[in-house]
Amino acid sequence: MPIARAEIERLVSSYPTPAVVGAVGSHSAIDIADGAATEGLANVVLAQRGREATYARYFRTLRGPDGARRRGCVDEVWEYAKFADLADGASQERLRGRGVLLVPNRAFSSYVPLVTVEEEFRVPVVGSRSMLRIEERTERDNYYALLESAGIPTPRAIPGPDAIDRLVIVKLPHAARRLERGFFTAASPEEFRAKRDALIARGTITSDDLAHARIEEYVLGPVFNFNFFFSPLVPRAEGLELLGVDERRESNLDGLVRLPAEQQLALPTADRIPDYLVVGHGTLTVRESILEEIFRLGERFVDASRTRYPPGILGAFCLQTCLDRNGSPIVFDVAARIGGGTNIHLGLGHPYGNALYRGPMSSGRRIALEIRRALADGRLKEIVS
Ligand SMILES: Nc1ncnc2c1ncn2[C@@H]1O[C@H](COP(=O)(O)OP(=O)(O)O)[C@@H](O)[C@H]1O
Ligand SMILES: [Mg+2]
Incomplete structure (x- = not known):
């Protein structure tokens, strides 16, 4: 069962203040941290061990003796053995205990299983939790x-390889790097078959994935x-x-x-x-x-x-x-x-x-501004899910 929005609303109504902006450490986390810092909100980056240096070292907030920010924008880094661990019970409790409002990025929706995000992750998400799944091309409700x-x-869908009568792009995941692309283009059924064979041989794609691939018109x-x-x-x-x-x-x-x-x-x-x-x-x-x-x-x-x-x-x-x-x-x-x-x-x-x-307005800053406005007006529950 998906977590009811009412439950998240109850959660934020008793949330610790000041709120902390959180993001999974990859993808667009620097923008999110930078925006929070600019808007005067504390932030935390949830990093995977081995991939933390960007946040923990190079963009880390350094403060002077007076506490003022001297350099950097990432206030805190919480490390996990694997990104997915951030959804563990103890981690969720820590996130709630600090009043973390999690800004979902692609790293979050890729590394934490979507069913966990939807059914178990009881931490307010700044955005539309139930819409994260529509990105999965293999879903029917995509x-x-x-x-x-x-x-x-949208680009015209082509029903199958034999119907290729124009330049198309074939969309499927990479065989080994599952979060990356194994895309290829073809302009005829023959070219499709030749490339398919070459890409399977070199380990870029698998025939299993190909069976579920989306073939669509390539927009020039x-x-x-x-x-x-x-x-x-x-x-x-x-x-x-x-x-x-x-x-x-x-x-x-x-x-x-x-x-x-x-x-x-x-x-x-x-x-x-x-x-x-x-x-x-x-x-x-x-x-x-x-x-x-x-x-x-x-x-x-x-x-x-x-x-x-x-x-x-x-x-x-x-x-x-x-x-x-x-x-x-x-x-x-x-x-x-x-x-x-x-x-x-x-x-x-x-x-x-x-x-x-x-004045300078990035996506990260706009998100932080929205949080600040919602906090000021007591409307936080309207921007989370
Ligand atoms: N129909 C299309 N026509 C032309 N180029 C496309 C089309 N679909 C995708 N692309 C190219 O492939 C890239 C990745 O496509 P996208 O659908 O965003 O996949 P993903 O989100 O997995 O990266 C795009 O940035 C674009 O360059
Ligand atoms: Mg894309």
Whole structure:
């Protein structure tokens, strides 16, 4: 049974103060910690041993004799043998005892089993706990179903390899690194089979995963990840904000496209199939005449999420799009939580967030601001689940 929202509401009504902003130490934890520090909230990063140095050493808060922050933004690091241990009974008790409000990022929803998140993790989540599962493409009730019900354009689904009549992208997990991608493209059933065989042979994908893969039209156009924020604390018409836009750098895919065509063709076959391992992000703005359509998609997403997953999306979310040849956004993925690329605006803010807030506004800072506002107004229960 999923944890009832009423239970979380009761929990936060007797929560220790001051609240502490928490995040799992990976993905966008620095943005979250930085935002909390800027808004004057304490923060804790939940790290896995062996992966803690970024937080515990390099971005750790150092204070002067007067207690003032001299450097860094990560106030505390709690280490776990494995990330999943943070959901253990004793760990939950510690989190509640300190008044931790956990900001879900992809590391949280990847490393803690979703059924644990939904049914056992009795710590307030700043966002929409029940929507984390829609990211799993293998679920029936996934983000494609939500986008469809919202009337948001998605890449056309191709029923099977034999129906490939255009360039497609085949989406399945990496055979060994389960949280990474084993994606590949193909423009015909023959190319699909040739690449399938090559990728299985080199251990990138398995035929089991392939049986459940999503095959969809490859949208030829640049990727724009729109980092939105929705606040339930203001009238609906003022709730949606666009804070920033990022794009990804993907390991040898980006290496490949930086080579002249002749050198690409001279590469050994194995090197010509790109890997989609995310290794970084850059920042973008979008042509201004396209912005209104982006906001329309954001509004539809908010409305559909409120219908299908009440109370709907709370706080940060990200619509990952390709803009097609007409400049129309096609949404190929959704994060119902802070996106993976928001470190692009940490500290500095982003042109769009800054234009709204008249000063540096990142996703992490916006989340902390929301927590601060909710605390001040006694409305914390409206922004957690
Ligand atoms: N339909 C598509 N058309 C073109 N490129 C796509 C499409 N779907 C995904 N991509 C590319 O693959 C990358 C990862 O896709 P995504 O669906 O976000 O998978 P994941 O969330 O597992 O990383 C995107 O950043 C984009 O570059
Ligand atoms: Mg994605």
